[in-house]
Amino acid sequence: MTYDIDKIRAEFPILSRQVNGKPLVYLDNGASAQKPQVVIDAVTQAYSMEYANVHRGLHYLSNLATEKYEGVRGTIARFLGVKNEDEIVFTSGATEGINLVAYGWAMPRLEAGDEIVLTIAEHHANIVPWHFLRERQGVVLKWVEVDAKGDLDPQAMIEAMGPKTRLVAMSHMSNVLGTVFDVKPVIEAAHAHGIPVLVDGSQAAVHMPLNLDDLGADFYAVTGHKLYGPSGSGAIHIKADRMAEMRPFIGGGDMIREVHRDRVIYNDPPMKFEAGTPGIVQQIGLGVALDYMMGVGMENIAAHEKRLCDYARARLDGLNWLNVQGTSARKGAIFSFTLEGAAHAHDISTVLDKKGVAVRAGQHCTGPLMAHLGLNATCRASFGMYNTEAEVDVLIEALELCHELFA
Known part of the structure; x- marks a missing residue:
């Protein structure tokens, strides 16, 4: 079955809106996903x-x-x-x-x-x-x-x-x-x-x-x-x-x-x-x-997100000043990260938001894990069935801006 991402995105009305004058790139699916028109x-x-x-x-x-x-x-x-x-x-x-x-x-x-x-x-x-x-x-x-x-x-x-x-x-x-x-x-x-x-x-x-x-x-x-x-x-x-x-x-x-x-x-x-x-x-x-x-098919959704995960992983790995938590071969399309330096996760998410990119910032309701990792907070980009490689590129561009501002 061909995964028609354009058709799927068209069925989620909120994805057509802008935030801060930029097309919405919604990467906070791990917290709560958007709703299709049928729902x-x-x-x-x-x-x-x-x-x-x-x-x-x-x-x-x-x-x-x-x-x-x-x-x-x-x-x-x-x-x-x-x-x-x-x-x-x-x-x-x-x-x-x-x-x-x-x-x-x-x-x-x-x-x-x-x-x-x-x-x-x-x-x-x-x-x-x-x-x-x-x-x-x-x-x-x-x-x-x-x-x-x-x-x-x-x-x-x-x-x-x-x-x-x-x-x-x-x-x-x-x-x-x-x-x-x-x-x-x-x-x-x-x-x-x-x-x-x-x-x-x-x-x-x-x-x-x-x-x-x-x-x-x-x-x-x-x-x-x-x-x-x-x-x-x-x-x-x-x-x-x-x-x-x-x-x-x-x-x-x-x-x-x-x-x-x-x-x-x-x-x-x-x-x-x-x-x-x-x-x-x-x-x-x-x-x-x-x-x-x-x-849509859960197998098809899983395959799409696997491709998206691999693409995001490769792009994020190219940012040597970005620290991604979790590099398992069994990793799904959830990426929690920090930037080298003093930039707090809340500051990073604020800059990303100005570019229309919605991510989560904080401890993600995982206090014991954060303590185990030695972190106070991370940003988290979590992908869903409607996200695209082009949106990964927008995330990367926004992160590069963060690096310029906070390095």
């Missing part, structure tokens, strides 16, 4: 002509909204390579999904001295919920570091597991280094010792085809706003046997079957974990976004 239209249609609350109504609009909303569960399952759509729990994003596991699965069964194994490259969303357990229940966090290239040795993860390990929590793809971690051997080794594994798929799900039934993680979280869908949308895949071990996280609404003065009967999973009025329109928009991505 914008679906959200508008849902709010303007089809909106009602789901599940409890018997009128036309409620039935229509329920049908569209619940249909997204199957879409997410297909996108993630999951046969049983009842293993898909709707969330507001990966953060809620990970917290659901922390409160619903880990908190009732972990005790003082029990261990959770993490990588040093985790996003705060996959760190702070485990710190809650450390603070409140005496759980021990064990950290596995990446090497100088940004690679994570699966064997190091395996060796970190011990008789007190109760959970392994790790990213599939680093949001700073761009490294795609080899999670499957870790999952297999953990399962051989009866240890469940949670994978943060917030970045990986955007850039590569997934088959979670084959991967085998017990919990796999994704977030909609990075998947070209609305903010406030997302899901977590939870294996059915793990669902059976979990208590509800939030009470109210559709997670209830019966309520009495002296007892409450919960709904069956996945609705057992979906309390209150949900993000109806957000999830509908996410379903459209995933259909859009699958229509």
Whole structure:
């Protein structure tokens, strides 16, 4: 299939605008991706002509909204390579999904001295919920570091597991280094010792085809706003046997079957974990976004981004005053960097913005990784399905200006 980048770009209306008098070059996809017109239209249609609350109504609009909303569960399952759509729990994003596991699965069964194994490259969303357990229940966090290239040795993860390990929590793809971690051997080794594994798929799900039934993680979280869908949308895949071990996280609404003065009967999973009025329109928009991505083809998106990554890598490597974090052969199209000298990441991003180039600057919600790298902050250029080699060239020109200003 020919990857028609011009057609794809035309379907994202924001890419036609200018910023500071320059064509927008949007390279902040790792934080949040832009939305295609089909998603914008679906959200508008849902709010303007089809909106009602789901599940409890018997009128036309409620039935229509329920049908569209619940249909997204199957879409997410297909996108993630999951046969049983009842293993898909709707969330507001990966953060809620990970917290659901922390409160619903880990908190009732972990005790003082029990261990959770993490990588040093985790996003705060996959760190702070485990710190809650450390603070409140005496759980021990064990950290596995990446090497100088940004690679994570699966064997190091395996060796970190011990008789007190109760959970392994790790990213599939680093949001700073761009490294795609080899999670499957870790999952297999953990399962051989009866240890469940949670994978943060917030970045990986955007850039590569997934088959979670084959991967085998017990919990796999994704977030909609990075998947070209609305903010406030997302899901977590939870294996059915793990669902059976979990208590509800939030009470109210559709997670209830019966309520009495002296007892409450919960709904069956996945609705057992979906309390209150949900993000109806957000999830509908996410379903459209995933259909859009699958229509383009995840293999095609991955191939396009691989070409883009190789081109960007070669161009950035030619700047001998630029320090790129993460040089793994398994690197995806995420580039975090600093300039030699005193230029702060915020100053660099401000100059780039004047040229219409949007990048992220800061710690990227990865405090332990930044400390491991010995850095206060980096700039991050993260690419998506609509970015081009010409935009890489604009980034390079803007970086050369930064070098002239700050050298």
